[in-house]
Amino acid sequence: FDGDVYPNEPMSRHTTYRIGGPARFFVRVNSVGALTGLIDVCVAEDVPWFMVGRGSNVLVADEGFAGVAVALGRDFRTTRFEEGRFLVGAGATLSSVVQEAFRRNLGGFEFAVGTPGTLGGALRMNAGSRDEWISSRVVSVTTYRPGRGLARLRGDDIAWGYRTSSFADDEAILECELSAEAADPFAVRDKMEANLARRQQSQPLAEPTCGSVFKNPEGTSVGRLIDELGLKGTVCGGACISELHGNFIVNRGGATATDVRALMEHVRHRVREAYGVDLACEVRL
Ligand code: EPU
Incomplete structure (x- = not known):
């Protein structure tokens, strides 16, 4: 094996x-x-x-x-660049592609700077910022599904949405082809630095988290709603709603999944009560 x-x-x-x-x-x-x-x-x-x-x-x-x-x-961690495209294994990190694009004077991945995770994970959840997502870069994705076998799907044939994609639950992502275009390296660097600085200021990047806990409801930011409700700093066991960003729950040491879930339930309840909004999870449970 x-x-x-x-x-x-x-x-x-x-x-x-x-x-x-x-x-x-x-x-x-x-x-x-x-x-x-x-x-x-x-x-x-x-x-x-x-x-x-x-x-x-x-x-x-x-x-x-x-x-x-x-x-x-x-074999899933390789990144190759050929004829204007990256061929990336699903186990490679998104940040390795961001760095490789920068090294080659290519643009299109600056939005992903500082985003953790592998390409496979990024594709499944269509990772990105508020308005730029990895799906805009996808030429094709190779997947395996029991019963169907291997298939190469065209990026355009995949249904992408805000933090969602049409890959089936039992479909494993193996590899993808991503487009990149030549860009001014100084402009790429400036954009990367600006994105990273903004996130370092507003997100607890150095602490153990899962990134955003909830998806933003149409037209607003969950972080802002949680902030307005004064819930930042709420603690349950070892878990705490981040003081930096309301949509992050941090593990301050020894937090259990039960602690995090209790905070999630509390937030959902308070947001439903105050705004009539049902929050959808971004984190996979
Ligand atoms: N805000 C507050 N208080 C807070 C948090 C945010 O008032 O505690 C306000 C901010 O001041 C800003 C607005 O809410 O005016 C939006 O906040 P931010 O720019 O931080 O963006 P976001 O909507 O909270 C989204 C993504 C992040 C991504 C950032 C930056 C979602 C759920 N989150 O956050 O993605 O990094 O935009 O592009 O879509 C992730 O998905 O894991 C993630 C971190």
Whole structure:
């Protein structure tokens, strides 16, 4: 088997939240054959599986996950640049593409500076800023789905939305092709620096979080609503609503998934009560 298998692996070691009980198996696969073989075995044995990526947008339960958490190793971490396009493995980090684009005097990825996670995760949730998303760069995506097998989907044939995509739950993203265009390196650097500075000022980037907890409702920012309600700084166990940004819940040390969920419920309740708005989760539960 071309990979590594870790039984009863605490997911707190593999999530940016540093939260999560044990997965029955944590498996790092190093090749396409290993990944598709593993998924097929899970399906045949009726064992749940999910792709963890860098664990940056997920809250794993304290009881853990009674299945296989899959991470992408060696063959999925490559980035090549050919004929105006990046060919990137789904296990490569989005930030590695941002850096590589900058190094080659290419523009189009400045919005993603400082965004954690892998390309696979970024594509599934259509990561981005408020108004620029990774989907605008996608030429094609190669995926594997049990029963269907491998397929290369054109970016235009995928339905993308705000922090969502049409990939099926049992569809694993393997690789993607991204477009980039020549750009003035000074302009690229300025844009990257401005984006990063803005986020460093307004988001708790150095603390364990999952990024934004909720999606912004149409026309407003959840962070602002939570701020207006005076909820910043609210604590539950080891978890706390960030003083910097209302839509971030930080693990101040020893937080459990239960602590975070309790804060989420509190926020949802207060926002519903005050604004009549039902918040949708951005973090994967
Ligand atoms: N605001 C407050 N108080 C707060 C937080 C925000 O008043 O505690 C106000 C800000 O002053 C600003 C407005 O709300 O006027 C919007 O805030 P911000 O610019 O921080 O943007 P956001 O809507 O909260 C979105 C994305 C972020 C992305 C930023 C920057 C969502 C849910 N969040 O945040 O994405 O980094 O724009 O482009 O769409 C993520 O998805 O994980 C994420 C971090």
